Amino acid sequence: MESGxxxxxxxxxxxxxFAKIVNVKLRTIPLSLNCEPRYIKRKPSSGAKERxxxxxxxxxxxxxxxxxxxxxxxxxxxxxxxxxxSPSRPVKVNNIQDWKIxxxxxxxxxxxxxxxxxxTKLHNEIMVKEKxxxxxxxxxxxxxxxxxxxxxxxxxxxxxxxFRPDKVFAGTFERATxxxxxxxxxxTDAQNSDLLGMDELWK
Numbered sequence: 001m002e003s004g005x006x007x008x009x010x011x012x013x014x015x016x017x018f019a020k021i022v023n024v025k026l027r028t029i030p031l032s033l034n035c036e037p038r039y040i041k042r043k044p045s046s047g048a049k050e051r052x053x054x055x056x057x058x059x060x061x062x063x064x065x066x067x068x069x070x071x072x073x074x075x076x077x078x079x080x081x082x083x084x085x086s087p088s089r090p091v092k093v094n095n096i097q098d099w100k101i102x103x104x105x106x107x108x109x110x111x112x113x114x115x116x117x118x119x120t121k122l123h124n125e126i127m128v129k130e131k132x133x134x135x136x137x138x139x140x141x142x143x144x145x146x147x148x149x150x151x152x153x154x155x156x157x158x159x160x161x162x163f164r165p166d167k168v169f170a171g172t173f174e175r176a177t178x179x180x181x182x183x184x185x186x187x188t189d190a191q192n193s194d195l196l197g198m199d200e201l202w203k
Contacts, residue, residue, distance in 0.1 A: 025063065
């Protein structure tokens with residue numbers, strides 16, 4: 001401090017004030033800290049030799065804040081203000097489903113059980129949807145083309161060999177060739193001929 005700022009009387013008052021504050025702080029220090037260290041004679045129960053121990057209490061800085069037994073502020077005498085809210089409503093299934101949190105993307109698995117990234121899963125879903133859409137279009141096209149195919153088959157049936165008329169039943173008496181005869185048809189000449197020669201016995 002510069003001597004020109006304060007008079008001698010003011011300096012004496014300031015010194016007395018600081019001395020008073022320091023003396024009050026020093027009075028709060030325990031008396032044990034002012035005492036000299038104590039020496040204690042100790043004999044262990046394990047049978048070791050006797051020895052002297054020097055006991056000194058840890059110094060306490062009077063200007064530090066207390067680390068324990070700290071009193072907190074008292075609670076106010078007013079009661080807490082009640083929260084005004086609507087009455088509880090019954091929980092619905094839709095609400096429960098909305099509350100469910102989906103699994104993380106890293107835990108998505110495919111059919112084999114291996115982990116797959118989000119891009120691969122999204123690509124597979126798009127491919128499956130595209131395949132289903134294509135199958136539906138093909139089914140609809142086949143459903144529309146089925147009547148046309150059936151009509152065409154009915155038109156082509158009379159042109160096949162199944163509707164060719166037989167020459168025997170056609171109204172003409174022309175003898176059919178051997179290849180044109182049906183399988184179960186027998187030759188009348190072969191039936192009338194005597195295979196065992198019985199006609200000669202009756203003569």
